[in-house]
Amino acid sequence: MQPLSQLATGQQAVISAIEAEESLFHRLSALGFRVGKPLSIMRRASFNGPLQVRLGTTDVILRASEASHIKINPI
Numbered sequence: 001m002q003p004l005s006q007l008a009t010g011q012q013a014v015i016s017a018i019e020a021e022e023s024l025f026h027r028l029s030a031l032g033f034r035v036g037k038p039l040s041i042m043r044r045a046s047f048n049g050p051l052q053v054r055l056g057t058t059d060v061i062l063r064a065s066e067a068s069h070i071k072i073n074p075i
Helices: 022-030
Strands: 012-018 038-044 051-055 058-062 070-074
Antiparallel strands (some): 012 070
């Protein structure tokens, strides 16, 4: 397992855990981040900026700090 923030652009992975405080956990769940769901990184902003994450057909922009709470297994 590695944090989503370390996944390379274009690489695919499956969510294995979300290790966040309750409020962030609920926010991520509402955005579609759930254990077992496949995702990929579409783009990264410069200087440790936000990540564009694709979950199925939905694109979500996440801060790198939020992405670090999502644990993934690369495919």
